[in-house]
Amino acid sequence: MVGDEFRLRKYLKISITLIVILLLVIVYFLIAKPQIDGYVVKKQVDAMDQTVSLIIQAVNQNGWVQLGEGENAILLCRFNPETGACVVPS
Numbered sequence: 380m381v382g383d384e385f386r387l388r389k390y391l392k393i394s395i396t397l398i399v400i401l402l403l404v405i406v407y408f409l410i411a412k413p414q415i416d417g418y419v420v421k422k423q424v425d426a427m428d429q430t431v432s433l434i435i436q437a438v439n440q441n442g443w444v445q446l447g448e449g450e451n452a453i454l455l456c457r458f459n460p461e462t463g464a465c466v467v468p469s
Contacts, residue, residue: 442467 434455437444443456443465456465 434444434446438455438457443454446453446455456467458464459466
């Protein structure tokens, strides 16, 4: 009888531990991870918006801006749709 009671308590402790671990995993995937992912995406969007704003500001100030160097460089300039050409301030 004593051995059965000890064995039952052992199984009960193991079962409770497994249930708690499973509950923590479920809480993480249903609550914590979406919150973390949402925060990361928001920060990425904010960084992208700030980067684009700085590029537009540089184009407006200088008339053009170069992204990259060498053969992979991209030149951004203000475009005039009437003339079909870049508008570069003198």
